[in-house]
Amino acid sequence: MSSPLASDTIDAIKTAVETRFESQISFLREVVRAPSLRGEEAGVQTLVAEALAARGYEVETYKVDREALKTHPAYSPATINYADTFNVSGVKTPERQSGRSLILNAHVDVVPTADPAAWTHPPFSATRVGDWLYGRGAGDMKAGLVANLFALDAIEAAGFALQAPLEFQSVIDEETTGNGAAAAIARGTRADAVLIPEPTDEDIIFANAGVIKFRIEVQGVPAHPREPASGLSAIDAAILVIGALKELEARWNSEKTNHSGFETLTNPASLNIGTLQGGEWPSSIPFSCFLEGRIGFFPGDAASDRMAAVEEALAELVKREPRLEKANPRLEWNGTCQAGYRLDHGSDAENTLASAHRLVNGQDLGRSVMTCYLDAALFMNHCGIPSLTYGPVSKNIHGIDECVNLPSLKRVTQTIALFTAQWCGISAK
Secondary structure: OOOOOOHHHHHHHHHHHHHOHHHHHHHHHHHHOOOOEOOOOHHHHHHHHHHHHHOOOEEEEEOOOHHHHOOOOOOOOOOOOOOOOOEEEEEEOOOOOOOOOEEEEEEOOEOOOOOHHHOOOOOOOOOEEOOEEEOOOHHHHHHHHHHHHHHHHHHHHOOEEEOOOEEEEEEOOOOOOOHHHHHHHHOOOOOOOEEEOOOOOOEEEEEEOEEEEEEEEEEOEOOOOOOHHHOEOHHHHHHHHHHHHHHHHHHHHOOHHHOOOOOOOOOOOOOEEEEEEEOOOOOOOOOEEEEEEEEEEOOOOOHHHHHHHHHHHHHHHHHHOOOHHHHOOEEEEEEEEEOOEEOOOOOHHHHHHHHHHHHHHOOOOEEEEEOOOOOHHHHHHHHOOOEEEEOOOEEOOOOOOOEEEHHHHHHHHHHHHHHHHHHHOEEEO
16 A cells, blocks of 8 residues: 655645646547547547657557457447547556556547537537536546546646556447447456546445346338228337336336435436337338337346346237237347446545545545446456546536536546555655
8 A cells, every 4th residue: 555645745736736727628628629429439539649648658549349349248239330439548657666556547439419509509619618618528528538637647747656557548439338448358458446537426436237228129010090900000019118118117126225325216227218210101000110228227236137137028018918929029239238336335445535535625525326337337347446436527418518517627636636646656756
């Protein structure tokens, strides 16, 4: 364990963040202005790689090889072509090592904006209004990515060098599958801890739900509306499928009292039907309909068991509704299919982060649960690495007018800097 940081060292690192914060905001705006939808992350990844190279990191970019990754347990089913995008890794390794190694990880992919006209400011304008920076990905999670970079800058600017290996990871495709982080893991990346600054309102995530994502297609029997009984509406059949999934959601939610941290949530399973497309013509009984969605489950359960439960629910639905035999619901797993995790309370990694948070905020670190997928789950479940998810206050992630709170971002950057210095150990340059 590294020695506690001296008070003058703490002040120097915090001040270094403070004096560079306008530069940090400028770089964040540049990153937000580079749209990075799924499969289109190359532009922002190039910015990140150049920033790391300019700072003296050993930089490597590499593709996500979907075919090679398929046999790894961290892989999730994907139909995405990764040919035009890549992960970025930046490494610094001291000549003499005495501290504990660390990975600072963040994802750069963002979700679609919905209608840009619904935004107060254009979604990729990175508009600053008072204490908030607006833009798709500003909160989730480009602010965290940039916080990682400028936290490391602050340590060096304060006159210190890390005493343990540090890897800066900028990964793709967290929002759909997690295969960017899975590819990093499959390459053998390892460390004594991982920190991922997702937007957590400055809490640490101590428990994270598992998530499975699916695509279900149903077929109808097309007919003219004058003879509706001779046909079968694929859209009506899809509505029945959604009803069966909602019944499953209710059953899974009833288990929440057995899972600490989730028992107070209204809907921890959180079934979401994200897309629904069907029909061919307004005056024809629709022939086809498909839907895509996700549902969560509690940490400690295997994804394969919950996937089997979804398959069973659909089979039971067809038994209850014989007309659905013609609809032939076809289920495909498409996207994240990974278990959740729990972080051991009182671990050295959590305690070190809590200490850094207290030094910056003057209060104890809050602990929360998260019901969405986090890349931290892969590092926890497939590598056994203590994984800390902790990041700034944000609003409207995945929604209209997404934004990140800048004073919170400054505090988080200072906390990451102090945590990294304490965890890895530092020496005067």
